[in-house]
Amino acid sequence: xxxxxxxxxxxxxxxxxxxxxxxxxxxxxxxxxxxxxxxxxxxxxxxxxxxxxxxxxxxxxxxxxxxxxxxxxxxxxxxxxxxxxxxxxxxxxxxxxxxxxxxxxxxxxxxxxxxxxxxxxxxxxxxxxxxxxxxxxxxxxxxxxxxxxxxxxxxxxxxxxxxxxxxxxxxxxxxxxxxxxxxxxxxxxxxxxxxxxxxxxxxxxxxxxxxxxxxxxxxxxxxxxxxxxxxxxxxxxxxxxxxxxxxxxxxxxxxxxxxxxxxxxxxxxxxxxxxxxxxxxxxxxx
Numbered sequence: 001x002x003x004x005x006x007x008x009x010x011x012x013x014x015x016x017x018x019x020x021x022x023x024x025x026x027x028x029x030x031x032x033x034x035x036x037x038x039x040x041x042x043x044x045x046x047x048x049x050x051x052x053x054x055x056x057x058x059x060x061x062x063x064x065x066x067x068x069x070x071x072x073x074x075x076x077x078x079x080x081x082x083x084x085x086x087x088x089x090x091x092x093x094x095x096x097x098x099x100x101x102x103x104x105x106x107x108x109x110x111x112x113x114x115x116x117x118x119x120x121x122x123x124x125x126x127x128x129x130x131x132x133x134x135x136x137x138x139x140x141x142x143x144x145x146x147x148x149x150x151x152x153x154x155x156x157x158x159x160x161x162x163x164x165x166x167x168x169x170x171x172x173x174x175x176x177x178x179x180x181x182x183x184x185x186x187x188x189x190x191x192x193x194x195x196x197x198x199x200x201x202x203x204x205x206x207x208x209x210x211x212x213x214x215x216x217x218x219x220x221x222x223x224x225x226x227x228x229x230x231x232x233x234x235x236x237x238x239x240x241x242x243x244x245x246x247x248x249x250x251x252x253x254x255x256x257x258x259x260x261x262x263x264x265x266x267x268x269x270x271x272x273x274x275x276x277x278x279x280x281x282x283x284x285x286x
Contacts, residue, residue, distance in 0.1 A: 030073060030074075033071050033073045034073060034076075036071060037064065037067050037068060037071055037073065037076075038086060038089070038090075040067050041060070041063055041064050041067055041086065042086075042090050044063055044067075045060060045063070045090070045092065052101065052103075054097075056094075057080060057083050057084075057087075060078075060083050060086065060087070061078040061080075061083055064076075064078040064082075064083075064086075065077075065078050099280070101277075108277065112275065112276075112277040112278050112281070113278075113281065115275040115277075115278055116274075116275060116278035116281045116282045119272075119274060119275055119278065119282065120282055122272075123244075123246070123272065126244060126270070128181075128242075128244045128270075130180065130181035130182035130183075131180055131181070131182045131184070131240065132180075132240045132242055132243055132244060133180060133181035133243075133244045133246070134178050134179065134180050134181075134186070134234070134243060134244070134245050134246065135178070135179055135180075135181075135245075135246045135247070135283060135284050136176055136177065136178045136179075136186075136229075136234070136245070136247055137176065137177075137247070137248060137279070137283060138174050138175075138176050138221055138250075139174065139175050139176070139177075140172050140173070140174050140219060140220075141172060141173055141174075141175070142172050143172065143173065172194055172219040173191060173192060173193045173194060173219050174191070174192040174219045174220065174221060175189055175190065175191050175192075176189075176190040176191075176192075176221070176229060176233075177189050177190075178233055178234060179284060186233055186234065187210065187233075187236070187238065188209075188210055188211060188212045188232060188233045189210060189211055189212070189233075190212045190214075190228075190229045190232070190233050191211055191212065191213045191214070192214050192215065192216055192219055192220075192221060192225060193213065193214070193215040193216075193219065194215070194216065194217070194218060194219040195215040195216070195217065199215060200215050212228070212229070212232045212233055214228060221250075221252070222252075223252040223255070223258070226252045226253070227258070227262060230259065230262050231262060235262055235263055235264055235267070235269075237264075239264070239267060240267075241266070241267060241268065242267075242268045242269075242270070243267070243268070243269050243270070244269075244270045244272065245259075245269055245270070245271055245272070246272050246273075246274065246283075247271075247272075247273060247274070248273065248274050248279045248283060249273045249274060249275065249276040249279075253273060254273055256271045259271060
């Protein structure tokens with residue numbers, strides 16, 4: 001044995017080898033356990049993300065600790081540094097939420113996608129010329145936009161930033177353009193401004209030929225404002241003899257009787273409402 005393993009000179013050397021082997025085995029066992037924990041955690045995290053659940057680093061920590069109650073990995077605390085390494089290895093990053101959907105819409109996604117495909121197929125069957133097919137949608141904006149984040153010294157609790165008018169960061173306005181399938185825009189853009197009194201100041205004297213500006217105590221569209229939009233921006237003398245108007249499933253847009261009562265004599269309007277939940281899939285102006 002001494003000839004084959006010349007580095008073993010005494011019983012003490014053999015004892016050290018045995019201790020090293022046991023320690024190495026424990027290291028291998030810990031690595032295997034951590035690998036199993038990461039696999040389970042990754043599966044749970046991606047499952048929650050698929051279901052649209054909001055997750056943060058603290059949630060990953062809590063999930064990892066729960067999994068370790070079964071695996072019993074010693075001295076495992078799911079530290080923030082470990083969480084960062086797990087996210088990096090799993091290609092997970094913190095992202096701004098770009099769309100909020102209801103649980104019902106998410107669960108009914110397959111049916112919504114099928115309804116969207118069927119709606120598009122039905123529209124194509126009408127064989128309406130592009131210049132006679134219009135779409136409109138509301139878009140809300142705040143008067144002064146400000147980022148929700150800013151650089152600041154480490155440890156600072158309050159981060160205060162300056163804006164021109166504080167109320168402008170919460171008060172909004174709504175615009176509603178009209179676009180035709182041939183790529184042209186309607187002659188007027190409908191604008192609803194938010195005014196606390198619901199009316200413009202008396203000294204306001206501004207007009208533009210391509211704008212239809214109105215105000216309300218809220219920037220949110222109402223049925224009366226919808227009627228005004230139709231009269232001033234859609235049902236004008238320049239409208240085609242036959243118009244296919246595609247809008248979303250907002251309650252007032254579903255009142256086809258009221259809408260048709262505003263159609264000028266000699267004109268024909270075909271109303272189609274995009275199925276609820278499908279606007280983000282097929283509406284040009286969404």
